[in-house]
Amino acid sequence: xxxxxxxxxxxxxxxxxxxxxxxxxxxxxxxxxxxxxxxxxxxxxxxxxxxxxxxxxxxxxxxxxxxxxxxxxxxxxxxx
Numbered sequence: 001x002x003x004x005x006x007x008x009x010x011x012x013x014x015x016x017x018x019x020x021x022x023x024x025x026x027x028x029x030x031x032x033x034x035x036x037x038x039x040x041x042x043x044x045x046x047x048x049x050x051x052x053x054x055x056x057x058x059x060x061x062x063x064x065x066x067x068x069x070x071x072x073x074x075x076x077x078x079x080x
Contacts, residue, residue: 027060032073043061 027035027047038051039060048057063074 007045025062028063028066028069028070028074029058029062032066032070032072032075032077 014069029035029037029049035049037049039049040048040053040057041047042053047060049060050057063071066074
């Protein structure tokens with residue numbers, strides 16, 4: 001039964017297109033600006049800025065999830 005549950009969870013993650021966020025990995029806002037503050041995980045698995053959810057919380061992304069324009073911005077910031 002455990003194998004079936006793991007398979008269903010994996011399929012669910014893939015079907016939803018959710019990336020898994022890891023501590024120690026850099027996170028960025030949609031525009032490519034690096035996030036350096038606290039974060040929290042939403043019930044749907046997304047990582048958002050801020051230790052607790054609030055009006056100013058925004059979704060965070062990995063470099064690989066950014067648009068090409070946002071990746072360029074993130075790389076320029078890294079070079080400074």
